[in-house]
Amino acid sequence: MTKELSFASLDRFLEQYAELARALHGESRCERWGLPGEVFAESLRRSAEKRYHGAQPDPSEVEAYLRSLHLEDLALACACSEGIEKAWEFFIDHFRQDLRAAANAMLRGSGRADEARAEELADSLYAELYGVRSGAGGGRKSLFEYFHGRSKLSTWLRAVLAQKQVDLFRTSSKTVSLEAEVETEAPRELAGRTECEPADPDREKYLGRLDNALSSALASLQPCDRMILAFYYVDRLTLAEIGRLLREHESTVSRRLDRLRLALRESVTQTLRRERPAWNGCPAEPALDAAQVELAFEYAVQDWPFDLSRALAIPESAADPPEE
Amino acid sequence: MESQDRDRSKMRRSEETLARRLGEALDEIDARNANDCPDGEILAAYAEQGLGQAETEKWESHFATCSRCRKILLVLAASADTPLAGKEVAHLGELASAVRAPVEITPSATRRARPRIADWRIRWLAPALGVAAALAVWFAMRPPWRAMDRGSSGTLVARARQEEAPTSEAQVRQDKLSKAALPQDQNTQAAPLADRFSANTPSLSSPPGAPAQRSAEAARADKKASPNADALAGSILENEKNLRNDSQKREIAPSTNAAPPPVLPQANAEPEAPSPAPPPQARAQASAATPSALDAPRSTAQTVTVTGEAPVVQTQAGTLAGPVTPEASANLPLNGRKYQALAPPRPAGNYPVLLQAPTTSTLWRGGKGGIIERSTNAGSTWAPQNSPSQEDWLAGAAVSDTVCWLAGRNGAIARTVDGNRWELIAPPAQAAAQAGRFPDWTGVTARDALSAIIAAGDGRRFTTRDGGKTWQAH
Numbered sequence: 007m008t009k010e011l012s013f014a015s016l017d018r019f020l021e022q023y024a025e026l027a028r029a030l031h032g033e034s035r036c037e038r039w040g041l042p043g044e045v046f047a048e049s050l051r052r053s054a055e056k057r058y059h060g061a062q063p064d065p066s067e068v069e070a071y072l073r074s075l076h077l078e079d080l081a082l083a084c085a086c087s088e089g090i091e092k093a094w095e096f097f098i099d100h101f102r103q104d105l106r107a108a109a110n111a112m113l114r115g116s117g118r119a120d121e122a123r124a125e126e127l128a129d130s131l132y133a134e135l136y137g138v139r140s141g142a143g144g145g146r147k148s149l150f151e152y153f154h155g156r157s158k159l160s161t162w163l164r165a166v167l168a169q170k171q172v173d174l175f176r177t178s179s180k181t182v183s184l185e186a187e188v189e190t191e192a193p194r195e196l197a198g199r200t201e202c203e204p205a206d207p208d209r210e211k212y213l214g215r216l217d218n219a220l221s222s223a224l225a226s227l228q229p230c231d232r233m234i235l236a237f238y239y240v241d242r243l244t245l246a247e248i249g250r251l252l253r254e255h256e257s258t259v260s261r262r263l264d265r266l267r268l269a270l271r272e273s274v275t276q277t278l279r280r281e282r283p284a285w286n287g288c289p290a291e292p293a294l295d296a297a298q299v300e301l302a303f304e305y306a307v308q309d310w311p312f313d314l315s316r317a318l319a320i321p322e323s324a325a326d327p328p329e330e
Numbered sequence: 331m332e333s334q335d336r337d338r339s340k341m342r343r344s345e346e347t348l349a350r351r352l353g354e355a356l357d358e359i360d361a362r363n364a365n366d367c368p369d370g371e372i373l374a375a376y377a378e379q380g381l382g383q384a385e386t387e388k389w390e391s392h393f394a395t396c397s398r399c400r401k402i403l404l405v406l407a408a409s410a411d412t413p414l415a416g417k418e419v420a421h422l423g424e425l426a427s428a429v430r431a432p433v434e435i436t437p438s439a440t441r442r443a444r445p446r447i448a449d450w451r452i453r454w455l456a457p458a459l460g461v462a463a464a465l466a467v468w469f470a471m472r473p474p475w476r477a478m479d480r481g482s483s484g485t486l487v488a489r490a491r492q493e494e495a496p497t498s499e500a501q502v503r504q505d506k507l508s509k510a511a512l513p514q515d516q517n518t519q520a521a522p523l524a525d526r527f528s529a530n531t532p533s534l535s536s537p538p539g540a541p542a543q544r545s546a547e548a549a550r551a552d553k554k555a556s557p558n559a560d561a562l563a564g565s566i567l568e569n570e571k572n573l574r575n576d577s578q579k580r581e582i583a584p585s586t587n588a589a590p591p592p593v594l595p596q597a598n599a600e601p602e603a604p605s606p607a608p609p610p611q612a613r614a615q616a617s618a619a620t621p622s623a624l625d626a627p628r629s630t631a632q633t634v635t636v637t638g639e640a641p642v643v644q645t646q647a648g649t650l651a652g653p654v655t656p657e658a659s660a661n662l663p664l665n666g667r668k669y670q671a672l673a674p675p676r677p678a679g680n681y682p683v684l685l686q687a688p689t690t691s692t693l694w695r696g697g698k699g700g701i702i703e704r705s706t707n708a709g710s711t712w713a714p715q716n717s718p719s720q721e722d723w724l725a726g727a728a729v730s731d732t733v734c735w736l737a738g739r740n741g742a743i744a745r746t747v748d749g750n751r752w753e754l755i756a757p758p759a760q761a762a763a764q765a766g767r768f769p770d771w772t773g774v775t776a777r778d779a780l781s782a783i784i785a786a787g788d789g790r791r792f793t794t795r796d797g798g799k800t801w802q803a804h
Contacts, residue, residue: 157380
C-alpha cells in the first residue's frame with residue numbers, strides 16, 4: 007500500500023505541518039485581509055505540491071521551502087483569489103500602476119511603446135487576475151491561484167505579463183511574407199571558396215569529425231554556458247543585456263564568453279587529436295594531426311551545416327566511445 | 331610578430347565559428363512542445379535567483395534551446411527597473427495634466443473664432459499702450475537741462491509742443507505694433523529705460539534736492555546704458571510724432587524730421603534688416619519749451635529726445651575710430667558667419683567625451699550610460715549609435731572618420747572600425763583588482779584600429795597592438 011503523499015490533501019498536509027502552517031499564517035499577516043487559516047494553509051499545500059511534483063521530500067526540506075516563500079505576497083494573492091475586497095483595494099493601490107509601467111516598458115523595448123496599448127495589456131492581465139473568465143465549473147477562476155509565493159508578487163506579475171506580450175508578438179509575427187521567407191532561406195556565401203576550386207574529398211570527413219567533437223563538447227558544457235551561447239549568438243544580445251539577465255557585470259560576461267570559446271576549441275581539438283576506434287558499428291577513425299585539425303577548422307569557418315539535432319539524436323553513449 | 335598575430339587571429343576566428351555554430355544549432359532544436367516551458371512563477375523565481383541549483387540547471391538547459399523563454403526572460407529583465415520610474419512618470423503625468431487643461435472643442439468655440447482674432451490684437455495692444463505711456467511719462471519728467479548734460483553723447487532732443495492734439499488710438503496702435511515687431515530691441519532697452527524712469531520719478535517724501543540728485547543718478551545710469559537706448563527711445567516717440575497732425579510744428583532737427591517712415595535704429599540687428607542709422611552729427615535743436623509736469627499718455631505737452639550718435643564701428647573710412655568694447659563686438663552683425671564653427675568643440679552636459687576625427691568633419695561623443703553619438707557635419711546634427719556597454723564613457727580617441735576608441739568606467743573599452751558598429755573590447759585581465767573590479771579608464775590614445783594605449787585613473791597604463799586581444803602593462 008503506497009503511502010499517501012503529504013501534499014495530496016489538506017488534511018494530510020495539516021497532519022504533518024499544522025504548527026508550521028499556523029506560524030506562517032501569523033508571519034504572513036493574513037489578519038489584514040481576514041483570511042482564514044485553513045485557506046492560507048491550502049495555498050501552502052498547493053505551493054509544496056507544485057514544487058515537489060508528487061515526490062516525498064524530507065520534512066525539514068519542506069519546512070525550509072515553505073519558510074522561504076514570500077508569505078505576505080502569498081497571503082495577498084490568496085485573499086484576492088478569494089475575492090476579499092480589502093485585499094483588492096490594496097492590490098490596486100500598490101500594484102496596478104506598476105503593472106502598467108511594466109507593460110509600457112515591455113512595449114517600449116519592442117518598439118511599440120503606446121500608452122493605450124500598455125494600459126490595454128496591463129488591464130487584460132488585471133481582468134484575468136480578478137477572474138472574469140469562468141473556469142470549467144462555471145465559477146470564477148483567478149489567475150492568482152497560480153501564484154505560489156516562490157517569487158515576489160510584483161516579479162510574478164511582470165513575468166506573466168512578459169509571457170503574454172511575447173506570445174502575442176510571436177502569434178502576430180508568424181505570418182511572414184514570401185519574400186521574407188525566401189530571404190531567410192538564402193544559402194550562406196561560401197567565404198574564400200570559388201566554384202572553380204575542386205572540393206576537398208576529405209572535407210566532409212573533417213566536418214563529420216567536427217560534428218561529433220562539438221556534440222561532445224556541448225554535452226560537457228554547463229547549462230548556463232549553453233544558455234549564454236544562445237543569448238549571444240542566436241538572440242544577438244549585447245553583453246550588457248546578458249549581464250542584466252544573469253545579474254553579472256558585462257565584463258564578466260565578456261570574459262565568460264571568451265573562456266567558453268576557448269574551452270570549446272580546446273575540447274574539440276582534443277577530441278579530433280584522439281584516435282576514434284571502431285565502436286557500435288561506426289568505423290575507426292584515426293587521430294588528426296595539427297595541420298588537419300586546422301584544416302577542419304578552416305572548413306568550418308567557410309561553411310559548416312552543423313546539425314545539432316542530428317548530433318543529439320545519436321545516443322550519448324554512442325557519440326564517443328568510452329575512454330579506455 | 332605578424333605571423334603570431336595571424337595565428338592568433340585564425341585561432342580566434344575558429345573559436346568564434348565553433349561557438350556561433352553551436353549557438354545556432356541550439357536554436358534549431360527549438361522546443362516544440364510548449365508544455366515544457368516553465369510557468370510564470372518559475373520564470374519569476376529564476377529572475378530573482380530564487381531557484382535551487384538543480385532546478386536552475388534544469389531550466390537553464392531548457393532556456394538554451396527555447397527562444398520563447400529566452401525572449402520572456404529578456405522582456406522580464408527589461409521591465410525590472412520600471413516600478414519606481416513608473417510611479418514617477420505617473421506622478422509627472424498627473425502634474426502635467428493638472429497644468430494643462432484639455433481644450434474642449436465645442437460648437438460655440440468655433441463661432442467665437444473671429445472675435446478671438448480681434449482679442450489677440452487687443453491683447454497685444456494693451457501692453458504696447460502701457461509701454462508707450464511709461465515712455466511718455468518718463469520723457470515728460472526729465473528736466474530740460476538733461477539735454478545739455480548729455481551733450482557729449484550727441485543726443486538729439488525733439489520736444490513736442492503742448493498744443494499737440496492727442497494721437498488717435500489707431501495711429502498709436504499701428505505704431506505700437508511696429509514696435510512689437512522688434513521685441514529684441516525693446517527687451518534690451520527696457521531695463522535701462524525702466525531704471526531711468528524709476529530714477530526720475532519724484533517721491534513725496536524725498537528731500538528738495540532729490541529730483542536733481544535723482545536726475546544725476548539717471549544721467550549716470552544713462553551713461554551706463556546701451557548706447558542705442560536713447561536713439562531707440564527717441565525714435566519711438568519720433569514715430570508717434572509722425573503719426574500725429576502734420577500741421578503741428580515741431581522743433582526737431584531737419585534731418586530727423588525728414589527721416590523715412592518709422593524704422594528703428596538697429597545697430598545690433600541682423601544685417602538683412604534695413605537699418606538707416608541716424609546721422610552721426612545730427613543734432614536736433616531742442617525747443618526752449620520747458621517740459622511739462624507728469625502728464626497722461628498722449629498728452630500735448632511732451633518732451634521728446636531724439637539722439638544720434640556715432641556708430642559703434644566706423645565702416646565708412648579706414649581710420650581707426652577707437653577701441654571696440656566687448657559688448658560692441660558682441661553686437662556686431664555676423665554677416666552670416668557662425669562663430670561657433672570656429673571655436674573648438676567643448677564637451678558639455680551628458681557628453682564628457684567629445685572627439686573629432688583629424689582632417690574630417692566627423693565627430694563622436696560619448697557619455698553617461700554608455701551613450702554614443704556621431705556627427706558627420708561637424709556637430710550640426712548627431713545620430714545615436716548602438717553602444718556595446720552601459721558604462722559611462724570617460725575618454726576616447728578618434729583615429730579617422732571610421733576608427734574610434736572609447737574607454738570608460740569599470741574597465742569598459744569599445745572600438746569601431748567602420749564608424750558605425752561598436753564592439754566591446756575585453757579589458758586587460760591584469761588590470762582587475764583582487765575583487766575582480768576593473769578600474770575606470772581615464773585616458774585613451776590610439777594610432778590605428780589595432781594599436782592603442784589606455785590609462786587608468788590610478789596611473790596604470792596598458793598597450794595593445796592587436797586590437798585589444800592582448801594587453802601589455804607599462
